[in-house]
Amino acid sequence: MPPKVRISKEDIVTAAVALVRKDGVQAINARNIASALNCSTQPVFSNFATMDDLRNAVVEAADALYREYMQRETESGAYPPYKASGMAYIRFAKEEKELFKLLYMRDRSAENIPEQTDTGDQMEAMVRGNTGLDGSDAKLFHLEMWAYVHGIAAMFATGYLDLDWDLVSKMLTDAYQGLRKQYGME
Helix, strand or coil: CCCCCCCCHHHHHHHHHHHHHHHCHHHCCHHHHHHHHCCCCHHHHHHCCCHHHHHHHHHHHHHHHHHHHHHHHHHHCCCCHHHHHHHHHHHHHHHCHHHHHHHHCCCCCCCCCCCCCHHHHHHHHHHHHHHCCCHHHHHHHHHHHHHHHHHHHHHHHCCCCCCCHHHHHHHHHHHHHHHHHHCCCC
16 A cells, blocks of 8 residues: 655645745745645655746635635625725735745746736726726826835835725725826816
């Protein structure tokens, strides 16, 4: 009978996510993961063909956590859905600094990044519904808002500043209303 598998793929990813949270993405290596799981490096290499495969699994796990933030913020009803998405993005950056950096502040120049994502489509649909803009105007409106939101989030993630949530909310409202005015909506 073959030996019982003690360390699962999920265990390895969970340990790797915990390491990233604590020490950043550079902490992902077989030795650190094995140490965290109190095992040899063999289970890491048995479950993942390459370290890149493991890193991709960690990115997927971090993205799932981010999506939980989005869902919670939207379901809370504290903000309109479009604003809730921005607040969730910033909250994730504040509370999960290293996972935020992994997802949104890594060099992606060698990656094949889709021009549009489901989330981007959803956000543009909200802009169209909220503003009446369509096509390239809705896309640009969202891009301008997202750049602003990302800037605030990056400042939280890097410890550059720590703002009160009411002020963050006001800033997003001001930026949104400013763009509405820019696009001829009063």
